[in-house]
Amino acid sequence: MSPANPFTRRKDRIDELAATAASPSGGIAEAGAVDEKPGVSLIASAWSRLKRSPVFLLGAGITLVFVVLALVSPLIAPHDPAAGLLLDQVRPQSNPVPGPQDGFPLGADxxxxxxxSRLLVGSQQTLIVGVFATITGLAGGLSLGILAGAFGGWVDALVMRVVDVMLSIPSLLLAFSIAAVAARPSQVTVIIAVAAVQVPxxxxxxxxxxxxxxxxxHVVAARALGVTERAIVFRHMLPNSLAPVIVQSTLVLAVSIIDAAALSFLGLGNPNDRQPEWGQMLGRAQTYIYDYPHLAIYPALCIIVVALGFTLMGESLREALDPKSRR
Structure with missing residues (x-):
């Protein structure tokens, strides 16, 4: 019996593969099957990565502790932060700063x-200044950003030239100049000065x-369907543009706390030291910095740790939400 024609063998092999693929239990069909899974939103995907990030967990933990302490500080403070309970122990020549003792683990000023007690209550004032400065700066920045991004043209050019001028001035110098213009320093002037720095x-x-x-x-399609420009801006463009702004606000909050502490350190904050604030405490401790450095070390460490917590959390959020920076 003569061997089969090569073309016949090839045709038979193709028919065999086609029949196998067409069968419900065919091997090729099983090999090519895809295990379909439900889609995951951007937020859910980002959260799954953040839960495994030690940097985010550390930053979120620091931030959570700071916020909780700031909210409950008046309740857990062992003493009235404005009461001079150890004033009888203050000796300007021999003992100007009472040290740690029973009931006063860190001593007194x-x-x-x-x-x-002043450190605990001061966390609340620091949080108030940082949060309100960030919210005010965010509101101003959103207004200018919407004008420039929605209209474009000469409106965009005008707004961005103003923004460029503000960015050309060092942030602390700009905040210092705005706070110095006020007739009387206060917590409100600090909030306005720090917020103005964050607007651009x-x-x-x-x-x-x-x-x-x-x-x-989606914007081109909405415009082609005759949707009004206002609806396009506020229902299509703005909601899809807020993610990086929200992430940036966590980083700006850390900068706001540092800038507010710097202004209070320079004497441009709230002059009433019966309401303690970390930057204010740091400024008043300079008189005794050589003999009693702990008066400056404690508030400085609080500022550094809190700013670090917000920074770590903000950077982790940026990496999780921005596909270009994901690791």
């Missing part, structure tokens, strides 16, 4: 006030995000 940061970031959204498919 030069006016006999409990240092631990938010405006530039939002403007860039909205310009990227102007040419996206």
């Amino acid at each position: 030069s006016r006999g006030r409990d240092l631990l 940061v938010f405006a530039r970031l939002l403007r860039g995000s909205m310009l990227a959204q102007r040419s996206s498919d």
Whole structure:
């Protein structure tokens, strides 16, 4: 019996593979099957990565402890932060700063006030200044960013030139200049000064995000369907541009706390030291920095640790939400 024609063998092999693939239990069909899984949103995907990030967990832990302490500090403070309970122990020549003792684990300041209580209550004032300065700066930056990103043209050019001028001035110098203009330093002037520094940061970031959204498919489709420009801006462009701005706000909060502490350190904060604030405490401790450095070390460490917590959390959020920076 003569061997089969090579073309016949090839045809038979193709028919065999086709029959196997067409069968419900065919090997090729099983090998090529895809195990379909439900889709995951961007937030859920980011959260799954953040839960495994030790950097985020550390930053979130520091931030959570700081916020909780700031909220409950008036309740857990062992003494009234404005009461000079150890004033009778203050000796300007021999003992200007009472040291640690029973009921006063960190000692007192030069006016006999409990240092631990002032640190705890000062966290609340620091949180208030940082949060309100960030919210105010965010509101101003959103207004300018929406104007520049939505209208474009000469409006965009005008807004961005103003933003460029503000960015050309060092942030602390700009905040110092704004706070110095006030007739009387107060907590409100510090909030306004720090917020003014953050406005151009938010405006530039939002403007860039909205310009990227102007040419996206869903915006082009909405404009082709006759949707009004106002609806396009506030229902399509703005919601899809807020993610990087929200992430930036966590980083700005850390900067706001540092800038507010710097202004209070320079004497441009709240002059009433019956309401303690970490930057204010740091400034008043300079008189005794050589003999009693702990008066400056404690508030300085509080500022550093809290700013580090917000920074670590913000950087982790940026990496989780930005595909370009994911590891």
